[in-house]
Amino acid sequence: MVRGPMSPKTMPNSVESTRALLKCGKYLSDEGLGTSLYLSLKLGRPLLIEGRSGVGKSEVASVLAEQLQRPLIRLQCHEGLDVSAAVYEWNYAQQMIEIRLAESAEGRGKDAVAANIFSERFLVKRPILQALETKVGSGAPVLLIDEIDRADEGFEAYLLEVLSDFQVSVPELGTFRAEERPITILTSNRTREIQDALKRRCIYYWIDYPSAAREAEILKLHTPGMSRRFTEDLDALVQELRSREFRGDPWVTAEAKWAATLMEMDRQELDPKRTSAKIAEMVKRNQQQVYDENKLEASP
Ligand SMILES: Nc1ncnc2c1ncn2[C@@H]1O[C@H](COP(=O)(O)OP(=O)(O)OP(=O)(O)O)[C@@H](O)[C@H]1O
Ligand SMILES: [Mg+2]
Structure with a gap:
């Protein structure tokens, strides 16, 4: 899901201004969350927020996107989530139509169709690939990878590569690399432990129930x-x-x-x-x- 269009605002330059930014969006953060989010923005590292249901994990990403006037790209995790739903898939129906049209048209060789059939025109971009597409200067989007603990461990392992290099490789086309890293927020309700390797790539914060x-x-x-x-x-x-x-x-x-x-x-x-x-x-x-x-x- 993508929310836009925007003209991006500049990033906060301190913990206090990060907290003030959230407060403008009616979100009250404590110093710990303010510090983690500020560091995540400053260092360009993903922020992993854990906590019980309803303590305001996902809301951090929504409010941040709104206040920084960036698009919010949300990936809701669930059991069985795979690359075709999270990253990209080929539009097979469209490809078939193209092949049939080429077969019926005169003067077009099979080779020309084969060269074309795995072009970007037929690529369906899902949230992670969409988030890598921003050009420098247009303002990186906020990528919310929500409830990562619901996804399978295999998908979590796939994310390791994405979150280290912010690039995705599509074998038939090549590598997509973000010119500007998306502001990435992951959330987890801790229904299972997140792998240490993933935690190491993130700045971590546990949101407790408020006082x-x-x-x-x-x-x-x-x-x-x-x-x-x-x-x-x-x-x-x-x-x-x-x-x-x-x-x-x-x-x-x-x-x-x-x-x-x-x-x-x-x-x-x-x-x-x-x-x-x-x-x-x-x-x-x-x-x-x-x-x-x-x-x-x-x-x-
Ligand atoms: N610190 C806060 N400041 C302002 N509003 C808050 C805060 N914490 C929670 N809320 C309110 O609680 C609602 C629920 O927050 P949110 O959906 O982010 O919870 P969550 O931790 O993602 O829950 P779940 O794990 O069930 O998805 C938000 O829409 C917001 O209105
Ligand atoms: Mg949530």
């Missing part, structure tokens, strides 16, 4: 108009749910959505302890119901 105070600030940014008391109550509720190891990780987005919904309903107060106990009870009841239904289905 209650930080969470309140984020909420205020996303849902202006909330009373301070209400923000504090909602934060306390989320912290309470986390302490109960609520499955499904109550994440920042959910919190902002709950806030917006409750405000729509004119609710400006809640009791965190009672509400979290109720939610825990509801979840338990739902789980029991699913369990009973499965048992019914399984019985002859």
Whole structure:
């Protein structure tokens, strides 16, 4: 997926200006993330961000692209992701048409068709190849390789070469090398360990759950108009749910959505302890119901 068009802005020149840039895009970063991102931009090395669901990993790339006015090229990883979906593939249908047309046309030899058939015209460029295509001066795009832990280890091994040299080789055509390296951000939910070799090529940062105070600030940014008391109550509720190891990780987005919904309903107060106990009870009841239904289905 590509988002554009843009006239690029210059890069931030300090940790503070990197954090300020993110803040302009309504993203609050702590000093660790600001430093990692600044170094990644400065040194032209990919940034690998790990953390639980909803802590704001992918959002870093979106906000950065928006604020630097660069295209955002996103590669969503999944099991079975391969080079044809991530890097390039040949447009076989188009190639077949070309061959048939050449066969029916007079005066064109098979050799001419063969020489043409593996030209760039028939190459379908996927996110990684698209990200390598920027020309110097036009502003490197932001390449988000999202949830790399969902891809197979084989694909991770392929990425090693790409992230070292920022080049891709297409055997029939030659090598595509980025004139300007894309700003590359990888994310992982750590559903499995990422290979050390890949980690070594990146600057690494782990995003933890925000503290209650930080969470309140984020909420205020996303849902202006909330009373301070209400923000504090909602934060306390989320912290309470986390302490109960609520499955499904109550994440920042959910919190902002709950806030917006409750405000729509004119609710400006809640009791965190009672509400979290109720939610825990509801979840338990739902789980029991699913369990009973499965048992019914399984019985002859
Ligand atoms: N530090 C933050 N500042 C501002 N907003 C934040 C912050 N952290 C999270 N958010 C909000 O939470 C939402 C979820 O963030 P994001 O989608 O980046 O999470 P994620 O870590 O990529 O989750 P997942 O692993 O489920 O993909 C964002 O859209 C943003 O609104
Ligand atoms: Mg994400």
